[in-house]
Amino acid sequence: MSAAAPPGVHVPAKRTIPLGRRLAYSVGHVLNDLCAAMWFTYLLVYFHGVVKFNNIMAGNLMLVGQISDGICTPLVGYESDRTNGFCGYGKRKSWHLLGVLCVACTFPFLFISPCAFGCENSADWAKFIYYVPFVVIFQFGWAATQISHLSLIPELTNDEGQRVELNAIRYAFTVMSTIAIYLIAWLLLRHSGGNDLTPKDADSFMEMGLIAVGIGFVFCMIFHIGTKEVKKTEIIRQSRKTVNVTKEDYDETKSLLSTLEKSADRKLYMKWNDWFKEHQFYMIGALYMCTRLVVNLTQVYIPMYLTDTLYLDKQFIAIVPLIMYVSGFLTSVLMRLINKLIGKKFTYLVGGCFVIGACAWCYFITQHSPHKEWQVIAASVLLGAGSTTMLITSLAMTSDLIGENTESGAFVYGFMSLLDKCANGAAVMVVQALHPCTNLGVACCPACTVFYQRVISFVPGGFAILALLNLLALFPQKIGTRRKQVEKRMKSIRNTGRSGRESHSPSFCQQNYEVCPSGHEHHSWVLPGNAAEQAVIYDTPHSSRRPSFYLSNSVSGENDSSSQNNRGGNYGTSPRYDTSSHSVPGHIQGRGGKMSNESPGSPESNDVTFQVGATPSV
Numbered sequence: 001m002s003a004a005a006p007p008g009v010h011v012p013a014k015r016t017i018p019l020g021r022r023l024a025y026s027v028g029h030v031l032n033d034l035c036a037a038m039w040f041t042y043l044l045v046y047f048h049g050v051v052k053f054n055n056i057m058a059g060n061l062m063l064v065g066q067i068s069d070g071i072c073t074p075l076v077g078y079e080s081d082r083t084n085g086f087c088g089y090g091k092r093k094s095w096h097l098l099g100v101l102c103v104a105c106t107f108p109f110l111f112i113s114p115c116a117f118g119c120e121n122s123a124d125w126a127k128f129i130y131y132v133p134f135v136v137i138f139q140f141g142w143a144a145t146q147i148s149h150l151s152l153i154p155e156l157t158n159d160e161g162q163r164v165e166l167n168a169i170r171y172a173f174t175v176m177s178t179i180a181i182y183l184i185a186w187l188l189l190r191h192s193g194g195n196d197l198t199p200k201d202a203d204s205f206m207e208m209g210l211i212a213v214g215i216g217f218v219f220c221m222i223f224h225i226g227t228k229e230v231k232k233t234e235i236i237r238q239s240r241k242t243v244n245v246t247k248e249d250y251d252e253t254k255s256l257l258s259t260l261e262k263s264a265d266r267k268l269y270m271k272w273n274d275w276f277k278e279h280q281f282y283m284i285g286a287l288y289m290c291t292r293l294v295v296n297l298t299q300v301y302i303p304m305y306l307t308d309t310l311y312l313d314k315q316f317i318a319i320v321p322l323i324m325y326v327s328g329f330l331t332s333v334l335m336r337l338i339n340k341l342i343g344k345k346f347t348y349l350v351g352g353c354f355v356i357g358a359c360a361w362c363y364f365i366t367q368h369s370p371h372k373e374w375q376v377i378a379a380s381v382l383l384g385a386g387s388t389t390m391l392i393t394s395l396a397m398t399s400d401l402i403g404e405n406t407e408s409g410a411f412v413y414g415f416m417s418l419l420d421k422c423a424n425g426a427a428v429m430v431v432q433a434l435h436p437c438t439n440l441g442v443a444c445c446p447a448c449t450v451f452y453q454r455v456i457s458f459v460p461g462g463f464a465i466l467a468l469l470n471l472l473a474l475f476p477q478k479i480g481t482r483r484k485q486v487e488k489r490m491k492s493i494r495n496t497g498r499s500g501r502e503s504h505s506p507s508f509c510q511q512n513y514e515v516c517p518s519g520h521e522h523h524s525w526v527l528p529g530n531a532a533e534q535a536v537i538y539d540t541p542h543s544s545r546r547p548s549f550y551l552s553n554s555v556s557g558e559n560d561s562s563s564q565n566n567r568g569g570n571y572g573t574s575p576r577y578d579t580s581s582h583s584v585p586g587h588i589q590g591r592g593g594k595m596s597n598e599s600p601g602s603p604e605s606n607d608v609t610f611q612v613g614a615t616p617s618v
Helices: 021-053 055-080 089-112 124-156 162-192 197-226 232-236 248-266 272-277 279-307 315-331 335-364 372-402 406-433 446-474 483-497
Strands: 503-505 509-515 519-528 537-541 575-578 594-596
Touching: 021 055, 021 089, 021 124, 021 162, 021 197, 021 279, 021 315, 055 124, 055 406, 089 124, 089 197, 089 232, 089 279, 124 162, 124 372, 124 406, 124 537, 162 315, 162 335, 162 372, 272 406, 279 335, 279 372, 279 406, 279 446, 315 335, 315 372, 335 372, 335 446, 372 406, 372 446, 406 446
Parallel strands: none
Antiparallel strands: 503 509, 509 519, 519 537
């Protein structure tokens, strides 16, 4: 029995998954993680130092990729919610498999220089055209893999703790995948010769891309073999709840009604366009977008900060990001415990403060700073821990926002990613357009030195501040509340509770006489209190004079015997609460009642009404 439940209310066991399946699920994003690490960390520096794009052209290519991803993400999310999968394969896993194939077939070409085809002297626009198709197909595949994988979390389990754990394990594999990329980059660049990036390093980047795709594809197959996608009918079956009602007095009855109302509010059918009516949808979206900007822009500009501002050896573009992600990995291991101790919102606040502090530290590290290598390593530890904390917690908040509404969960993640991708592409494009130097060399002028110092300090730090301001607005709110739907229910309860009353007992209830279709006379009493607390108590046939406590939620179009004997009409499809009971003077008691979330009507009708009913006395 849940400790938070009122006396007599039995809460069912939560839908959970074993450790093996949790691990199998978590490796399903490894290919995306490996490719994303290379995309954000090395694409710009590769184009700038190896392919010899100018700054604006390199930014344009990344912008094309981010816009493609931003467009594909909500479309994939919508189709993933709408379709039933390919040939009986689960709908989420079908889209995941399609995405994996697209990524594996295109990503290696992004790091195969046109020089390999004898086109090293081609114009920038020709190189741009060569890369664009691969970028677009890769981003479609990446979006399909990401959205389908994230959308599985609410469907696999309804346990809030396990959802946080799945996000934490998933992100732990993200960190390990990124660590693997940086280790591979360090080994390859270490043996390539020289301190600066040149076209001679093209083979190292090509090998890095092929290794990433090979490792990621193996882990994706493990995901498909070890993860069982739960069908919607199974989710509905497991969501049935049983309530034993045993109330000794009016105060306990109010607690029961409050519990039943919360249970009804927990599952409200949400179409994709219903989310636009929820203000928390925008607030969590802004929080997630700012978090992603912090994480991604740090990855993009750390290499240039190290080589162009601090003039460190090219090996440091692997070493420093590696340290960041080791720090992030250690943080992700402790994330579930931290969330339990201080809550998600305070956890996010701590992570944001770490990021802001690290960005401020980077601003004061210069080419001539003493022990600059150790200073930047220390700052990277804070940056890795803070950004990891922010990302894991923002994903957990997104899962809380979705709650039980898995029927449109993919759209929510898709919309969040749309904001993320478009914002990232626009931010990179603006930064590249503001670059003070148009020459092709790395660290080509003193202005470049100051430029990347300011970028790594002000851009991620500024977005971290915006994220914390948004978090402050969320602090008084419970994430996942459907405000308009709750107001609609309250109005329905209020309108029903006020109909046909007559004074019977000023201190306890109001009485009303009626005759049911069978000709029996009934008495009804309405409990005092506000609209959310009102229930209707119906007497059994007049000759018995033994009142019964009966809560009913009729289903439109349903003609069972209990519904026919209830006063009032049909009020749409929502959970039904039946309690067959007897009472003693001065008390309201229920015994043997059951509550079921199963409802045969249309899931789009959301009104909940506590009505009048009559049950035989024994």
